[in-house]
Amino acid sequence: MKILLVEDEKELADSILSYLKGNELVSEYAANIESALSKIDMYDYDCILLDLMLPDGNGFELLKALRKMNKTEGVIIISAKENVETKIEGFTLGADDFLTKPFHLSELLARIHALIRRKNFDGKNVVRFKEIEMDIHAKTVTVNHQPLDITKKEMMLLLYLVGNQNKVLSKAAIAEHLSGDMADMLDNHDFIYAHIKNVKKKLTEAGCGDYLKTVYGLGYKWQND
Amino acid sequence: MKILLVEDEKELADSILSYLKGNELVSEYAANIESALSKIDMYDYDCILLDLMLPDGNGFELLKALRKMNKTEGVIIISAKENVETKIEGFTLGADDFLTKPFHLSELLARIHALIRRKNFDGKNVVRFKEIEMDIHAKTVTVNHQPLDITKKEMMLLLYLVGNQNKVLSKAAIAEHLSGDMADMLDNHDFIYAHIKNVKKKLTEAGCGDYLKTVYGLGYKWQND
DNA sequence: TCAAGTCTTCAGATTTTCTTCAAAATTGAA
DNA sequence: TTCAATTTTGAAGAAAATCTGAAGACTTGA
Numbered sequence: 034m035k036i037l038l039v040e041d042e043k044e045l046a047d048s049i050l051s052y053l054k055g056n057e058l059v060s061e062y063a064a065n066i067e068s069a070l071s072k073i074d075m076y077d078y079d080c081i082l083l084d085l086m087l088p089d090g091n092g093f094e095l096l097k098a099l100r101k102m103n104k105t106e107g108v109i110i111i112s113a114k115e116n117v118e119t120k121i122e123g124f125t126l127g128a129d130d131f132l133t134k135p136f137h138l139s140e141l142l143a144r145i146h147a148l149i150r151r152k153n154f155d156g157k158n159v160v161r162f163k164e165i166e167m168d169i170h171a172k173t174v175t176v177n178h179q180p181l182d183i184t185k186k187e188m189m190l191l192l193y194l195v196g197n198q199n200k201v202l203s204k205a206a207i208a209e210h211l212s213g214d215m216a217d218m219l220d221n222h223d224f225i226y227a228h229i230k231n232v233k234k235k236l237t238e239a240g241c242g243d244y245l246k247t248v249y250g251l252g253y254k255w256q257n258d
Numbered sequence: 259m260k261i262l263l264v265e266d267e268k269e270l271a272d273s274i275l276s277y278l279k280g281n282e283l284v285s286e287y288a289a290n291i292e293s294a295l296s297k298i299d300m301y302d303y304d305c306i307l308l309d310l311m312l313p314d315g316n317g318f319e320l321l322k323a324l325r326k327m328n329k330t331e332g333v334i335i336i337s338a339k340e341n342v343e344t345k346i347e348g349f350t351l352g353a354d355d356f357l358t359k360p361f362h363l364s365e366l367l368a369r370i371h372a373l374i375r376r377k378n379f380d381g382k383n384v385v386r387f388k389e390i391e392m393d394i395h396a397k398t399v400t401v402n403h404q405p406l407d408i409t410k411k412e413m414m415l416l417l418y419l420v421g422n423q424n425k426v427l428s429k430a431a432i433a434e435h436l437s438g439d440m441a442d443m444l445d446n447h448d449f450i451y452a453h454i455k456n457v458k459k460k461l462t463e464a465g466c467g468d469y470l471k472t473v474y475g476l477g478y479k480w481q482n483d
Numbered sequence: 484t485c486a487a488g489t490c491t492t493c494a495g496a497t498t499t500t501c502t503t504c505a506a507a508a509t510t511g512a513a
Numbered sequence: 514t515t516c517a518a519t520t521t522t523g524a525a526g527a528a529a530a531t532c533t534g535a536a537g538a539c540t541t542g543a
Contacts, residue, residue, distance in 0.1 A: 107376070117362040124368035129376055130355065137342045143349035151332070151354050151376055158325060158352065184489060201397045224491045226532065249499055250410040250530065251397050409500060449502045455521065474510055474519070490539070497532070508521065513514100 034149060035076070035209060036060040039069040039095065040084040040111070049082070052138040058145065065089045070098060077206050078106050079149050082141075083128075085112040085119070096126040107148040111136070162195050162257070164241055176239040186211055187232050194245060194255040203252040229253060259374065260301065261285040264294040264320065265309040265336070274307070277363040283370065290314045295323060303331050304374050307366075308353075310337040310344070321351045332373040336361070387420050387482070389466055401464040411436055412457050419470060419480040428477040454478060 036053060040046045041064045053060045061076075063069035066089050073081070081099075085092035096108060108130075110123045115133040123131050130144050160167045166175045172188055174181040183191070193210050194202065202210075204222040211228070229247070236242045246256050261278060265271045266289045278285045286301075288294035291314050298306070306324075310317035321333060333355075335348045340358040348356050355369050385392045391400045392413070399406040399413065408416070418435050419427065429447040436453065454470070461467045471481050 117365050120365050121368045124372045127372075127375070129372050140342050140345050143346045147349045147352075147354050148376075150352070151373075186490070199398075221492085222531095223493075226530095227491070230532065230534095247531070248397065411501070446503085448504075451520065451522085452502065455523095458521095472520070484543100486541100486543090488539105488541085490537105492537075493535090495533090497530105499528105499530075501526105501528070503526075504524090506522085508519100510519070511517100513516085 034058050035078050036080050036082060036145065037063060037069065037072060037076075037078045037106075038082045039063045039066070039087065039092065040082070041065060041086070041088050042084075049138065049141070053142070053145075056142055058142075066092075066095045066098075069095055073099065073104065073106070074102075076209060079152065080107045080109065080145055082145075083108055083110050085110060085114065085123075093122065093126055096123070096128060100127045105152075107152050109141075109144055109148060111141075160192065160195060162198070162244070162255075165195075167192060167195070176236075176241055179239065181235060181239050183232075183235060186228055187235070190228050190232055194253065198255040198257045201248045201252045201254045207252065259283050260303050261305050261307060261370065262288060262294065262297060262301075262303045262331075263307045264288045264291070264312065264317065265307070266290065266311070266313055267309075274363065274366070278367070278370075281367055283367075291317075291320045291323075294320055298324065298327075298329065298331070304377065305332045305334065305370055307370075308333055308335050310335060310339065310348075318347065318351055321348070321353060325352045330377075332377050334366075334369055334373065336366075385417065385420060387423070387469070387480075390420075392417060392420070401461075401466055404464065406460060406464055408460060409456075411453055412460070415453050415457055419478065423480040423482045426473045426476050426479045432477065 034057070036058050038046060038049055038053075038060055040049070040062075043064075046062055046064075050060050050062055061072060061078075063072055065087050069081075069083075072078075083092045083095060087095075092110065092112075096110075099106065099108070108128045110128045110131045111134060112119065112123075112131070113134040120131045129148055132141060132144060158169050160169065164177045166178075167173075167188070169192065172185065174183050174188065174191065189211055190207065193207065204225050207225055208222060211225070229245070233242060233245055236245060244255050244257070245253065247253050259282070261283050263271055263274055263278075263285055265274070265287075268289075271287055271289075275285055275287055286297060286303075288297055290312050294306075308317045308320060312320075317335065317337075321335075324331065324333070333353045335353045335356045336359060337344065337348075337356070338359040345356045354373055357366060357369060385394060389402045391403075392398075393400075394417075397413065399408050399416065414436055415432065418432065429450050432450050433447060436450070454472075458467060458470055461470060469480050469482070471479050473479055
């Protein structure tokens with residue numbers, strides 16, 4: 034779960050960042066459009082929080098650039114302007130939500146979760162894939178209704194794969210998704226081998242080891258059909 | 259695009275319905291939870307607009323029932339209550355958005371569109387050439403919907419050729435494209451022969467080996483009639 | 484604080500892909 | 514037709530990526 038906050042008011046940014054951090058969301062910060070774009074280019078975020086008034090332009094510019102790049106990150110606009118026209122423009126440009134300043138941090142958090150949930154799991158708390166059932170809240174997995182002993186990271190990995198079925202996920206993307214804390218891990222992918230191995234092993238033991246495929250040189254994917 | 263409006267205030271409901279209709283959205287209407295549930299059971303909606311205060315219970319009940327049934331319709335809560343706790347509860351129960359009454363109909367419309375867009379977008383990025391489909395994102399190739407086992411370099415080569423169809427690509431250009439820019443490779447073209455051979459072989463086995471042509475003395479080209 | 488469970492690192496084994504090589508086949512021009 | 518240049522081919526060595534088990538480091542809850 035990784036968030037990018039694009040906001041130039043340092044004080045507000047700090048309080049949002051620390052609140053999100055306290056709620057187990059990894060977030061990064063960009064103070065202007067240019068820096069935001071370069072980060073977006075490098076990493077996959079689950080959600081982007083976008084202020085409209087930025088030193089080097091209007092947040093809408095960023096939104097347009099994003100959509101032109103075919104990026105699918107969810108975007109929540111955070112703005113002091115609350116007139117309907119601005120909102121409409123935001124949604125038209127592809128924003129997913131709009132929050133008016135000032136707002137409660139808890140509402141922001143709820144909206145982030147709603148967006149990520151929709152994006153990754155299509156609104157279900159229980160993600161089902163054929164004989165596999167994953168309860169996101171209870172953090173349990175069953176295969177053919179038999180419980181599967183799985184650790185937190187393994188669950189995150191499994192959910193990420195199933196949520197992006199038939200897409201190849203690069204090791205870099207997986208590393209980021211699992212650790213959040215990118216910098217140190219980006220070139221050391223050994224721990225992914227370990228997690229993949231464990232997940233594969235557990236799935237195989239449970240009798241459904243054929244969905245998780247390694248795509249040599251590119252990453253891993255969850256194969257549906 | 260089909261919307262279900264669950265709302266007991268007849269007057270508000272009418273104005274929403276006619277506005278949505280005027281914007282080419284098909285909407286249906288339920289005045290209470292029971293009627294809403296039976297409609298949801300019967301039809302697939304893209305989006306449900308849910309008032310919280312309903313004659314036969316709280317809208318949250320409907321939301322819970324929906325998620326328990328594993329329904330994945332998007333839900334926008336429409337409520338006069340705008341305290342944060344209510345919003346949080348809504349999001350926790352799986353709502354996708356929350357709109358406080360009174361609101362502009364145009365904002366409602368924008369939020370509906372944002373939700374539907376998010377729900378339906380599958381982020382595909384495919385290059386198609388007749389029976390061949392290359393998914394750049396998933397990094398897979400299919401011929402007549404049969405997956406083709408292809409390596410990274412082979413995929414790069416194929417994309418390069420198809421992307422420049424009917425142009426003759428010199429071996430030097432291909433070498434540069436495949437190898438990054440390692441100077442030493444640029445005059446040794448043996449490895450291109452190898453890759454070309456493998457791609458040709460795989461395409462032939464898949465039944466479409468006639469597009470990739472050798473142009474003696476010049477290079478290779480992808481022939482589109 | 485300790486113990487149990489979890490996560491990450493490491494190094495060697497294995498697998499897959501890439502490049503090189505040399506012999507054979509093909510091509511186009513003399 | 515002949516011949517030199519070019520391309521094709523299969524095999525093999527080199528390189529790169531992945532798998533594996535074990536060990537060390539970190540977390541967490543009692």
